[in-house]
Amino acid sequence: MSESIKNEWPLWEVFLQKKAGAPHEHAGSVHAADKEMAIQNARDVYTRRNEAINFWVVLSENIVATQPEETGSLFDPANDKTYRHPNFFRTPEGVKL
Amino acid sequence: MSNLDQDKFHYLLRLADNSLILGHRLSEWAGHGPILEEDIAMSNIALDLIGQSRGFYTYAGTIENKGRTEDHLAYFREARQFKNLMLLEQPNGDFGKTMVRQFLFDAYCKPLYRELSNSKDETIAALAAKSLKEVTYHLRHASEWMIRLGDGTEESHTRVQKSLEDLWKFTGEMFDNSEVELRLIENNIAIDNSSLKSEWNKTIAEILKIAGLTKPDSERFMSSGSFVGNHTEHLGYILAEMQSLPRTYPGAEW
Numbered sequence: 255m256s257e258s259i260k261n262e263w264p265l266w267e268v269f270l271q272k273k274a275g276a277p278h279e280h281a282g283s284v285h286a287a288d289k290e291m292a293i294q295n296a297r298d299v300y301t302r303r304n305e306a307i308n309f310w311v312v313l314s315e316n317i318v319a320t321q322p323e324e325t326g327s328l329f330d331p332a333n334d335k336t337y338r339h340p341n342f343f344r345t346p347e348g349v350k351l
Numbered sequence: 352m353s354n355l356d357q358d359k360f361h362y363l364l365r366l367a368d369n370s371l372i373l374g375h376r377l378s379e380w381a382g383h384g385p386i387l388e389e390d391i392a393m394s395n396i397a398l399d400l401i402g403q404s405r406g407f408y409t410y411a412g413t414i415e416n417k418g419r420t421e422d423h424l425a426y427f428r429e430a431r432q433f434k435n436l437m438l439l440e441q442p443n444g445d446f447g448k449t450m451v452r453q454f455l456f457d458a459y460c461k462p463l464y465r466e467l468s469n470s471k472d473e474t475i476a477a478l479a480a481k482s483l484k485e486v487t488y489h490l491r492h493a494s495e496w497m498i499r500l501g502d503g504t505e506e507s508h509t510r511v512q513k514s515l516e517d518l519w520k521f522t523g524e525m526f527d528n529s530e531v532e533l534r535l536i537e538n539n540i541a542i543d544n545s546s547l548k549s550e551w552n553k554t555i556a557e558i559l560k561i562a563g564l565t566k567p568d569s570e571r572f573m574s575s576g577s578f579v580g581n582h583t584e585h586l587g588y589i590l591a592e593m594q595s596l597p598r599t600y601p602g603a604e605w
Contacts, residue, residue, distance in 0.1 A: 263386070284388050290495055295388035297488075298395050 265314040266292040268299075270306040278310050286311075352415060355538065358531045359472065360414050361434070362541050364424065365578060367407035368435035370482075371425055372586070373456060374400030375593055376443060385446050392492060396453075399485040406478045426597040430587045431580040438521035440586040447507060448514035450496040455518060457490035458554040459525045462547045471539040494558045501562025508563065515559075516567050523573025525551070531578070 263285040269278035281300045286292035292311040301309065320328060332338070352360065377397035384390025408421035438456060443449045464486055467479035500507040526548045528536065535541030559566050574583075597603060 285386060286388065287499070291499070294392065294492055294495065298392040299388055302391075302395060 263287045263291075266296070266311045267314050267317060268296040269310040269312070270300060271308040272305065273307060278308070281305070281309075283314060284311070355534075355540075356414050358534050359475075359540065360411050361531045362535055363407045363411035363414070363475070365434040366478075367404040367411060367424070368433050369404075369439055369456075369460075370400040370407065371404035372433070372435040372589060373439040373453075374398070374404060375589055376439065376441075377449070377453075379443055380449065389446075393449075396489050396492070399489070403478070403482045403485070406481070410474050410478065422597065426594045430582055430590055433580065433582065433586060433590070434578050435582075435586075436521065436525060437574055437577045437581075437583050438518060438525070440583060440589060441518060441521065442585055444514060445510060447496075447500050447511045448518070450493050450500065451511060451514040451518055453489065454493035454497050454558070455522055455555070456525075457486055457493050458551050458558075459522075459547060460486045461490050461554075462550045463542055463544075466542045466547070470541070475540065490554075497558050497564070498562045501559070501564040511562075512564055515564060519567040520572060520574050524575040524577060527575055527578070529578040 264287070265283050266286055267283050268281045270281045271278045284292060284295040284299055286295050289311070296309055296311050300306070374397045377393050377400065380390065380393045381397070382390065384393055404425070405421050408424045412419045412421065412424060436456070438452060441452060443452075461483070464479040464483040468476050468483055470476040470479065497511065500511045502508070526544045528544050532541045532544065536543050556566060575581075
């Protein structure tokens with residue numbers, strides 16, 4: 255790792271909520287030295303055009319993600335389990351899906 | 352123009368010039384910020400300030416009723432006609448000095464706009480109410496940096512303390528009232544600047560304490576007189592840069 259990368263502030267992921275009740279969705283990331291700075295930077299970088307009414311910032315290193323090489327073993331087995339979908343139930347009349 | 356309108360016109364220029372000059376100073380950081388995120392933050396604040404000045408200039412032009420627009424008032428007045436606080440025309444220096452300047456002003460502006468949002472002049476009240484939300488964020492942003500730099504490394508602490516000492520002499524005039532303001536205060540239009548001082552002192556003391564910084568001696572000499580056009584030598588250079596294009600190509604559009 256080069257000096258300049260080691261000296262960089264930690265990375266934070268930003269999740270924006272567009273309106274009340276809507277889920278928080280990933281918008282991008284910012285560099286910041288601490289929580290308060292992460293909030294301010296996210297506010298300035300991602301909400302200047304009315305994109306959000308609320309947001310979360312999370313240290314990127316605290317997010318645990320699946321690895322690309324695990325994709326097959328994790329997700330492929332779901333491909334042939336059609337019975338896990340609710341398609342086999344008849345929808346009562348008048349119910350919109 | 353009635354005498355009252357004349358006073359309002361000058362008071363609005365004061366408010367507008369404050370925002371414009373500080374906004375211009377901050378805009379000098381665009382592309383030079385210490386990190387990308389902070390670069391954007393300073394540009395956002397600069398745009399807030401320039402937006403505020405547009406509102407005040409436009410209303411000043413309306414009151415004057417001579418057909419002068421925001422552009423005329425921003426670009427075609429001389430340094431001696433500008434009424435901004437001297438603090439705001441001081442050069443950016445390092446990032447820490449820019450934040451000290453911002454902090455000292457925001458801590459004054461927040462109570463000013465809050466009180467001004469009760470002005471008997473409804474337009475001034477509305478402009479102040481809109482600006483208050485922006486300035487509340489600006490103060491939060493600058494305060495965080497004061498704490499971070501003051502309580503940071505020995506280098507950052509020393510630099511911020513030095514900037515505080517350098518800029519302190521320009522803080523006194525924030526609490527002066529010009530004759531124009533005194534007349535407007537009587538009419539419940541302007542705010543008595545001296546009434547803002549205790550809250551300002553409190554904000555400053557609180558943040559400096561957390562930041563581990565020392566408040567400069569308040570008995571020292573204070574510069575004053577910007578309301579009547581007395582400025583430091585720095586203002587002329589700002590205006591030269593800011594006004595050269597519209598003066599060379601009047602009415603230029605793009």
